[in-house]
Amino acid sequence: MKSRAYASGINRRVLLTCAALLPIPALLRTGPALAQEAGSQLASWNDGPAKQAIIDFVRATTDQASSKFVPPEERIATFDQDGTLWVEHPMYTQLVYCLDRVPAVVAKEPGLKNREPFKTVLSGNREAMAKLSLRDLEEILFATLTGMPVEVFEAEAKKWIETAKHPRWKRLYTELTYKPMLEVLQYMRANGYRTYIVTGGGQDFVRVYSEQVYGIPPEQVVGTAAGTKYGYNRDRKPFLTKEPKLLLNDNDAGKPEGIHLMIGRRPYAAFGNSTGDRQMLEYTGAGDGARLMMLVFHDDAQREYAYGPAQGLPDTKVGTFTQALYDEAKKDGWTVISMKNDWKRIFAFE
Amino acid sequence: MKSRAYASGINRRVLLTCAALLPIPALLRTGPALAQEAGSQLASWNDGPAKQAIIDFVRATTDQASSKFVPPEERIATFDQDGTLWVEHPMYTQLVYCLDRVPAVVAKEPGLKNREPFKTVLSGNREAMAKLSLRDLEEILFATLTGMPVEVFEAEAKKWIETAKHPRWKRLYTELTYKPMLEVLQYMRANGYRTYIVTGGGQDFVRVYSEQVYGIPPEQVVGTAAGTKYGYNRDRKPFLTKEPKLLLNDNDAGKPEGIHLMIGRRPYAAFGNSTGDRQMLEYTGAGDGARLMMLVFHDDAQREYAYGPAQGLPDTKVGTFTQALYDEAKKDGWTVISMKNDWKRIFAFE
Numbered sequence: 001m002k003s004r005a006y007a008s009g010i011n012r013r014v015l016l017t018c019a020a021l022l023p024i025p026a027l028l029r030t031g032p033a034l035a036q037e038a039g040s041q042l043a044s045w046n047d048g049p050a051k052q053a054i055i056d057f058v059r060a061t062t063d064q065a066s067s068k069f070v071p072p073e074e075r076i077a078t079f080d081q082d083g084t085l086w087v088e089h090p091m092y093t094q095l096v097y098c099l100d101r102v103p104a105v106v107a108k109e110p111g112l113k114n115r116e117p118f119k120t121v122l123s124g125n126r127e128a129m130a131k132l133s134l135r136d137l138e139e140i141l142f143a144t145l146t147g148m149p150v151e152v153f154e155a156e157a158k159k160w161i162e163t164a165k166h167p168r169w170k171r172l173y174t175e176l177t178y179k180p181m182l183e184v185l186q187y188m189r190a191n192g193y194r195t196y197i198v199t200g201g202g203q204d205f206v207r208v209y210s211e212q213v214y215g216i217p218p219e220q221v222v223g224t225a226a227g228t229k230y231g232y233n234r235d236r237k238p239f240l241t242k243e244p245k246l247l248l249n250d251n252d253a254g255k256p257e258g259i260h261l262m263i264g265r266r267p268y269a270a271f272g273n274s275t276g277d278r279q280m281l282e283y284t285g286a287g288d289g290a291r292l293m294m295l296v297f298h299d300d301a302q303r304e305y306a307y308g309p310a311q312g313l314p315d316t317k318v319g320t321f322t323q324a325l326y327d328e329a330k331k332d333g334w335t336v337i338s339m340k341n342d343w344k345r346i347f348a349f350e
Numbered sequence: 351m352k353s354r355a356y357a358s359g360i361n362r363r364v365l366l367t368c369a370a371l372l373p374i375p376a377l378l379r380t381g382p383a384l385a386q387e388a389g390s391q392l393a394s395w396n397d398g399p400a401k402q403a404i405i406d407f408v409r410a411t412t413d414q415a416s417s418k419f420v421p422p423e424e425r426i427a428t429f430d431q432d433g434t435l436w437v438e439h440p441m442y443t444q445l446v447y448c449l450d451r452v453p454a455v456v457a458k459e460p461g462l463k464n465r466e467p468f469k470t471v472l473s474g475n476r477e478a479m480a481k482l483s484l485r486d487l488e489e490i491l492f493a494t495l496t497g498m499p500v501e502v503f504e505a506e507a508k509k510w511i512e513t514a515k516h517p518r519w520k521r522l523y524t525e526l527t528y529k530p531m532l533e534v535l536q537y538m539r540a541n542g543y544r545t546y547i548v549t550g551g552g553q554d555f556v557r558v559y560s561e562q563v564y565g566i567p568p569e570q571v572v573g574t575a576a577g578t579k580y581g582y583n584r585d586r587k588p589f590l591t592k593e594p595k596l597l598l599n600d601n602d603a604g605k606p607e608g609i610h611l612m613i614g615r616r617p618y619a620a621f622g623n624s625t626g627d628r629q630m631l632e633y634t635g636a637g638d639g640a641r642l643m644m645l646v647f648h649d650d651a652q653r654e655y656a657y658g659p660a661q662g663l664p665d666t667k668v669g670t671f672t673q674a675l676y677d678e679a680k681k682d683g684w685t686v687i688s689m690k691n692d693w694k695r696i697f698a699f700e
Contacts, residue, residue, distance in 0.1 A: 073567055150610060207614045217423055218614035228610050230603035230629055238632045240610050247597060247611065253580035260500060260578050260590055261597065262612060264557050264568035279580055282588045 041187045043344075044180040050294070050342040053335040054184060057292040061268060062191045068290035070268055072192040077269040077292075078222075078259060078280060079185070081199040081206060084273045084296050085214065087166065087176040089305045094201045095137065096173075097160055099129070101144035112143070142244040145202055146226055150240045157208045171349065174213045179350075180343045181271070181296075185214055188269065196267075198259060199223040200251040200276050204242070222262040224250040255280035268292065275325050285332055293334035297321055300340040303350075391537045393694075394530040400644070400692040403685040404534060407642040408541045411618060418640035420618055422542040427619040427642075428572075428609060428630060429535070431549040431556060434623045434646050435564065437516065437526040439655045444551045445487065446523075447510055449479070451494035462493070492594040495552055496576055500590045507558045521699065524563045529700075530693045531621070531646075535564055538619065546617075548609060549573040550601040550626050554592070572612040574600040601626045606633035618642065625675050635682055643684035647671055650690040653700075 038055045045051040061070040082088035102121045105112065112118040117136035120128045132140075145153065166176055185195050197216055199206055203223030210216045225248045228240040250258040256279050259267065269292035270277070270284035281293040298307050298321065308321030329336055339346065388405045395401040411420040432438035452471045455462065462468040467486035470478045482490075495503070516526055535545050547566055549556055553573030560566045575598045578590040600608045606629050609617065619642035620627070620634035631643040648657050648671065658671030679686055689696065 073561070203611075203614070211423070219612070221614065225611055228607050230606050230633070238606070238629065238636050240606060240633075256580050256588070256590060257578050261553075261575055262569070264553070264571065279588065283580070283590075286588050 038187065041190065042180070042183050044183055046342055046344050048342050050335055050337045053292065053294070054187070057269060057290055058187065058191045058193075060290045070289065074265060074268070075188075075191075075193040076196065076263060076265050076267045077188045077193045078196045078198040078255075078267040078271070078284070079181070080255075080272040080274070080277045080280070081197050081201055083298065084271050084277070085177055085181050085185075085197070086173065087304065088273075089298075089307070090167070092201065093173045094205050095141075096164065097157065097205065098140050098144040100160065100164065101156070102140065105143050118143070141202075142226075145205070146242040146244040148242060150204070150228060150242060153204060153242055154208055157205055161209050169347075174209055175349055176347065177213060178296075178343070179345055179348045182214070182348070184271070185216070189215070193269070194220060196220045196222060196259075196263060198250065198255050198270075198280060200249075200254075202226075203248075203250070222250060222258045224248060224254075251276045253279045256283035259283070270294075271296070273298065274320050275322055278325055278328065281334055282328075282332070285334070293329075293332070294337055295321065295325070295329055295334055296337045296339065299338055300343075300346070303346050304339055388537065391540065392530070392533050394533055396692055396694050398692050400685055400687045403642065403644070404537070407619060407640055408537065408543075410640045412541045420639065424615060424618070425538075425541075425543040426546065426613060426615050426617045427538045427543045428546045428548040428605075428617040428621070428634070429531070430605075430622040430624075430627045430630070431547050431551055433648065434621050434627070435527055435531050435535075435547070436523065437654065438623075439648075439657070440517070442551065443523045444555050445491075446514065447507065447555070448490050448494040450510065450514065451506070452490065455493050468493075491552075492576075495555070496592040496594040498592060500554070500578060500592060503554060503592055504558055507555055511559050519697075524559055525699055526697065527563060528646075528693070529695055529698045532564070532698070534621070535566070539565070543619070544570060546570045546572060546609075546613060548600065548605050548620075548630060550599075550604075552576075553598075553600070572600060572608045574598060574604075603629045605630035609633070620644075621646070623648065624670050625672055628675055628678065631684055632678075632682070635684070643679075643682070644687055645671065645675070645679055645684055646687045647689065649688055650693075650696070653696050654689055 038058070042051055042054065045054075060066050060068040061075070063069060079085055082092050086093070099121055102118055106118055106122065113122065117132050117140055120132060120136075121140065148156075161174060162172070164173060165171055166173055169176060188195055195214075195216055197206055197210060197214065197220065199222070201223050203221055203225040206223050207218035207221045210218060210221050224246070227243045227245040227247050229243050230238060230240055232238050248254060248258050248261065252275070255277065259265075259280065266287045267280075267284045268287070268290070270280050271294045272278075272281055273296040277295070281295070285291050285293050298305050300306060308326075326336070328334070337343075388408070392401055392404065395404075410416050410418040411425070413419060429435055432442050436443070449471055452468055456468055456472065463472065467482050467490055470482060470486075471490065498506075511524060512522070514523060515521055516523055519526060538545055545564075545566055547556055547560060547564065547570065549572070551573050553571055553575040556573050557568035557571045560568060560571050574596070577593045577595040577597045579593050580588060580590055582588050598604060598608050598611065602625070605627065609615075609630065616637045617630075617634045618637070618640070620631050621644045622628075622631055623646040627645070631645070635641050635643050648655050650656060658676075676686070678684070687693075
């Protein structure tokens with residue numbers, strides 16, 4: 001598998017080198033100045049098909065003379081977060097947050113101490129925790145993310161994200177964003193694209209830091225969302241309470257559904273890294289004109305992690321880069337980003 | 351009641367005239383040039399407390415020297431649509447659309463012909479139609495607004511909105527927007543505010559024309575929303591189908607809840623006209639610093655319609671300007687806009 005991905009990368013690269021020798025109209029129209037500029041804006045990217053796909057797409061859709069020109073108001077680019085914009089291993093950051101919150105929840109509601117799944121989480125036994133079912137995790141998510149006023153949740157999450165550190169790098173999670181992807185966000189915005197996060201993670205959680213970390217304002221974060229309930233405190237001051245009622249499961253088919261609900265426009269570019277992003281990329285690709293679909297492929301065990309088909313994981317594993325996803329990408333002209341080959345550096349602190 | 355509202359308007363106007371003779375620091379800071387500019391941008395407004403409240407709010411929140419300055423990214427203003435931005439009588443425009451669609455729905459599903467509430471709608475008997483229950487109307491809404499691909503709905507709604515006319519003025523519904531409110535939208539945007547529609551009407555319906563009519567893009571329309579379902583056609587091309595499943599009832603408490611879901615920020619300014627907007631205005635007013643809460647009061651039977659407490663309607667009527675709402679406005683410092691006194695003209699075509 002790995003050799004196949006590699007060979008495919010080589011072939012495309014060879015083709016591209018040859019193409020560079022020809023007078024391609026698209027290149028001539030935009031000129032070398034713009035090309036250089038894009039090169040410097042994507043400084044953490046190695047030259048190759050992935051970087052080129054981004055530059056070509058932006059050129060085609062922002063050049064008024066191009067048949068694929070997209071009016072500024074329609075320029076929407078959507079980005080998955082976990083595994084696409086920042087590290088998702090060994091555990092989604094938000095899940096780490098929820099597990100960290102369990103002691104505080106149990107302190108308020110002592111009856112939970114001897115009840116599963118809370119008992120297992122309190123034990124600190126990582127092996128037992130890894131075996132918790134999806135249903136168990138859901139119960140932990142609801143218990144730790146709902147039942148409080150919106151402002152209380154925001155303050156708690158903010159405090160955590162400003163102090164909690166990743167076990168491998170001993171750095172803040174917000175430092176574990178991928179430098180090349182931050183450059184793509186900036187590059188797209190510099191070319192009139194509005195960048196949205198479309199994440200399976202909690203909308204309210206990601207909104208707490210999205211502006212500071214990604215330059216993406218809260219109103220451009222679409223995520224899994226629970227409802228809120230309007231009420232009044234004793235002084236009749238109104239406030240919203242986070243409710244354990246799922247409004248939008250922003251994974252898989254939920255991503256295009258969430259995009260329609262929250263944005264109401266089909267994206268022109270979409271970035272993901274797992275089967276949970278498949279429908280978002282399909283939906284993006286089903287639009288007219290130039291569209292850019294990209295998948296971050298985690299094949300760099302040394303600098304980050306390696307997982308997905310190259311590592312021989314079974315296709316059925318939820319939320320990973322399966323063989324079927326890889327095949328669909330090849331068939332539908334999506335571009336696979338090899339972290340190992342396409343990224344000069346991965347983190348800003350390197 | 352009318353006399354009381356009128357007297358209150360007079361008192362505020364007298365106060366304001368006196369205030370204009372004093373050297374108020376806020377006025378000095380921004381200077382007469384800006385004041386004139388605001389005056390010309392709000393050309394359809396008579397001078398008075400309502401116009402002044404808008405100008406004072408914008409000055410206080412956009413002047414860097416002001417203690418109430420609001421950073422541009424936080425400048426959010428929300429507007430109800432029906433009765434606030436355009437005419438809602440004798441019937442909400444979207445409901446007219448749904449009733450107009452019934453024959454097409456019945457043609458596709460002939461079994462509905464002899465079933466209520468469709469039978470009554472097909473009869474064309476206005477009196478009987480006016481007696482349909484909320485549950486009946488809900489059934490008509492679901493039957494006419496869901497069950498088709500998103501694109502099919504959009505094309506149908508677009509065609510209708512470009513041709514259907516209001517029975518009184520014999521003009522397109524989109525011509526029946528309030529000129530003074532269009533000026534407020536523009537004025538707020540010229541001062542860095544992002545303007546959102548927050549409507550009890552259907553989100554997908556309003557998005558069809560919001561950009562063209564109000565200059566508000568689809569992603570800034572929050573409305574009552576049904577879910578969509580992702581699927582594939584025979585060629586495996588993906589599409590979204592509108593489902594008869596309510597996700598967000600964007601009325602009453604649903605307005606602040608919808609604002610949190612879709613925007614994730616508390617508005618600094620909110621405009622409404624009925625009890626359905628009460629919670630949105632309360633939620634806006636509960637924020638720190640300068641906030642602007644305004645209610646359009648329909649007291650102009652000659653140029654538009656007169657309804658609400660001045661007309662002696664019972665307080666319990668859903669979705670109107672009740673006495674209780676009027677009292678809350680006075681108590682909480684919300685500004686009531688008198689269509690009769692505050693608006694020089696109502697429509698652009700006048």
